[in-house]
Amino acid sequence: MTRTSITPSGITPSGITPSDDAAPAAEGRPFSQILDRLRGAGLRPTRQRMALAKLLFDGGDRHLTAEMLHADAQSANVRVSLATVYNTLHQFHRAGLLREIVVDSQRTYFDTNMSDHHHFYFDETGELSDIPGDQVEVAALPPVPDGMAVSRVDVVVRVRPADA
């Protein structure tokens, strides 16, 4: 239970409606948390960033692509262009709010789980699931080339239906 996600109880799924947007936010919790998060990251809390942040961080750990988040936004009646979704994902990533996962050399996934962990990748379906950091041990890393520093170690366990 070390996650930092925000999971309020009785708030409209996507909160922000086209008409009313400086919504009062009941006791002022979920909105201001996201707001602080954006401010803290030096990102102006715009309507679309707020909405995307809510979609991203309100639902537990998620692995998604730009297209997925865009679709999510559509279903939640949040109007954002795909370009903005791409921009926002990258900004959030640079700001340390999201992690980029490379498992498929054709699409880019982002992970809302920023803790130290690795991934299962289901080749068939293209789905991802987390492996807690403490369940994989990468021992004995070789000496890093001169003048270089490790920026990250990624472990991807590729799985497929046991069978053939």
Add this chain to the structure above:
Amino acid sequence: MTRTSITPSGITPSGITPSDDAAPAAEGRPFSQILDRLRGAGLRPTRQRMALAKLLFDGGDRHLTAEMLHADAQSANVRVSLATVYNTLHQFHRAGLLREIVVDSQRTYFDTNMSDHHHFYFDETGELSDIPGDQVEVAALPPVPDGMAVSRVDVVVRVRPADA
């Protein structure tokens, strides 16, 4: 020294010329090795597959993209279309002659080193280098989801200039 690559001594860089192609191949070594390799994989030894195989396997361990191999072919005066390079790389991969590496979600790399090993990835330059399998230890893999089998475990150590 457990590699299986073929490194002949005094043969013209790419061997195959547009005009003469059923070349005698001196004592019949490098050609027939590649030939056997293709035949063994159930791939018809065509002019372009032979040439690409030579480029791929004659030069030690290599990490390359389709575009790179295509460029290689051009400089070696081997005429192959880019589409054929793509096809060939995938066929070789399916045939177990090449390994696909996912480190960059924008291009696909292939590795001629089929032994068990992992990679350093230089974020800045997009270059790759091998880490011998025995220099990384992935211990304590978590239980694989039901009905699934591990098809591969990839470890990528991302590095960048030590500094700022």
Add this chain to the structure above:
DNA sequence: CATCAGATTAAAATAATTCTAAACTTGACA
């Protein structure tokens, strides 16, 4: 050496992502 499945190719098509330039918003300040 005729045949044909399999291979190659140029060119068009696709998919994911980025860029562009114009049209907004936002926050700051007078």
Add this chain to the structure above:
DNA sequence: TGTCAAGTTTAGAATTATTTTAATCTGATG
């Protein structure tokens, strides 16, 4: 509160890596 610069959003065009298409070749076999 009105104004404005700087930062954002957006539709659509552009780019990049890769795949598909359809036509044309080529290697293996009889």
